[in-house]
Amino acid sequence: MLKGKAHKFGDGISTDHIIPGRYAHLRSNLPELARHVLEDADINFASKVKHGDFVVGGSNFGLGSSREHAPLVIKMAGVSAILAKSVARIFFRNAINLGLPVLICDTDQIKDGDELEVDLAEGTVRDKTNGTELTFGKIPGVMLKILNEGGLIPYIQKHGDFKL
């Protein structure tokens, strides 16, 4: 069971919102890079996010660049999962490859600051603040296998190859 606060964002949060190209010079200094996570969407996000919290987006979360640094800095901020109405393809794959769950559900009713409980096995999100319960779409089988190993590199270390 994952527990934490919701940090609510709108539709179309791009990888440039998450970690813009102007910080490319920090990509080999990840702790420094991570200080700028989601800065262009919410300048205070890095200072208020707590370990276990959730990033809650709208539609097409993570559109844009293939930079794996985008889900990486979100993970480094301590975020336990991303919830969104829909997610861009490359970002989705990158997040799962890093062991960061991305859960697709109708996030409209979730407000910024709501206390959430996510049950990955049951596929449910309980919003303790507004008392509602949501179900999220199943993570595709192949991605679940990778996620369950903690990401793509641990998966390959263990299996030596794709065993899908």
Place this chain on the structure above:
Amino acid sequence: MPKTLAEKILSEKSGGDAKAGDIVIAKVDLAFVQDTTGPLTVRTFQSSSMTELANPERTILFIDHAAPSPNSALSNDHILLRDFSRQSGCILSDAGDGVCHQIVAEAYARPSDVIVGADSHTVTAGGLGAFATGMGSSDVAVAFGLGRTWLRVPESYKIDVTGDFQKGVSAKDLILHLIGKIGADGATYKALEFHGSAIEKMSMSGRFTIANMAVEAGAKVGLFASDETTKKYLEAEGRGNDYKPLAADAGAVYEKTIIINAAGLEPTVSKPHTVDNTAPARELKGTKIQQVVIGTCTNGRLEDLAVSAGIVRGKKKASTVRLIIAPASRRVLLAAIEAGYIKEFVESGAIILPPGCGPCLGLHQGALGDGESCLSTANRNFEGRMGNPKSFIYLASPATAAASALTGEITDPREVV
């Protein structure tokens, strides 16, 4: 069963009968990274149990995003890539060679290849009939080591383009129009497959522009058949032997068909801050801009420079505008010098950048100031993209960009061509 282009390529590369929705493990014919995603890829590879590259001669490290480097941190990333190239035996494409996607098109991509690159615009090589898609550093590191990747076979949308383009209207206007119509997530996880008489007549340069922006509708690939135009392009690049024909089967199943009449298209502009926020250029008349960029992997090819040089020839850019030209590759730059375009740009008041990504992603060479607006031939106008979240980016064709550089405001190129 009849197959789409995506199903055909992935059947061949997985050794099975790939249908939309299937998960396949495909042979990777080319894997590459660039200098902002490469260091993480190299470190990920080195931290894994993989020790050798599966195909060093088909593994490329490109230094193009910050080339030449604007600061010591990025210079150190470049050193890391050069060292890894020496140690692993893979290919290095260093600063000044050009944008990865242009060089992949010129020198490496082949029809029916599966290509993975740690850059979202890897889709560009779909113009040659390659299943080319962007992935992150972990996926590309694994492709480096195993020479294989897993893929979900995408459903395909058939984009059927008929009719002839008006003068002053080009492939860029077509793809901006399409993204405006279906939305920035209108083709998420799908293959966009381009067909029809207007596509058959289209140059490779135009096909690359369209394939390049498939990802801006969320698509996994933007695919074109490999035909006589493809063959002539490969021959001109000295790669005639890489040609092979590729066409979708009659009766292939498409999830959706979108019909576009090229004759009805107008010069089109994406307004800030999303690519699908489109409008005809004529409706934006009077919108002041302080910078114009002609170049990038979307529109930095010789044909793009020819069109824009033709518009500024013998004229001066507006004094209120910085006109920046960034040829996509060394080969493009040399050809543009020989054709006289570079002289014409310089005489019009332009700044010529070295081949590479230029100011597209806000790293160097033309970051915007507070409140400034830029009209660019690139593929993205996200908030903060060009180095400043307080600036505004408009996207358009090389013709619209050149016409607007002359007036200092967004201008429909049909007024000048």
